[in-house]
Amino acid sequence: MKKRNTVQKKVIFSALNARCDHPSATKLYEDLREDNPNLSKATVYRVLKDAAEEGAVLRIHVGSEDRFDGTVSGHSHIICEKCHAICDTEFPLKAVSDLEEKSGYRVRSRHVEFYGLCPECRKEAAEG
Ligand SMILES: [Zn+2]
Ligand SMILES: [Zn+2]
Incomplete structure (x- = not known):
């Protein structure tokens, strides 16, 4: 269970870091779903939310959505x-x-x- 979480985390972070459009958790999940059928939307959201709280990713609130950014350095x-x-x-x-x-x-x-x-x-x- 723990191991699977780590693998999923890796998948989520590398997908986030590979793009620069600052996706929402939903958008990221929709793009990952095809190659990762075991991934749930709740997992993507929780991983991103936890990472934002730890300062590992940036959370940007736009409209009614939370959007995420893998680049945390000053920009x-x-x-x-x-x-x-x-x-x-x-x-x-x-x-x-x-x-x-x-x-x-x-x-x-x-x-x-x-x-x-x-x-x-x-x-x-x-x-x-
Ligand atoms: Zn526009
Ligand atoms: Zn950014």
Whole structure:
């Protein structure tokens, strides 16, 4: 039982790390289901939720969903308000050092989210 869990964990993490679209647990499960018929949706969700609590993955709340990111090192996200696409983006380091200087704080971690319309949704908005 324990062994199976470890194997499933591995499958889930390597699938998450192989993609950069920040999938929800449901989406990840649906993509894994075909090759892993023993995997349950509850397992995928629990593994991701536990990992997020341990800080091994990032959880991003968008719309009514939790989305997951295998990259936990300092990076920022730009999120489409319409289709909820999530892209990785860099927050300029210069802005962080300016902030430290102004506030007197030392920044340990950051998670900045930018919101807007992605290129696809902008195109649709222009056409519609
Ligand atoms: Zn969009
Ligand atoms: Zn990310």
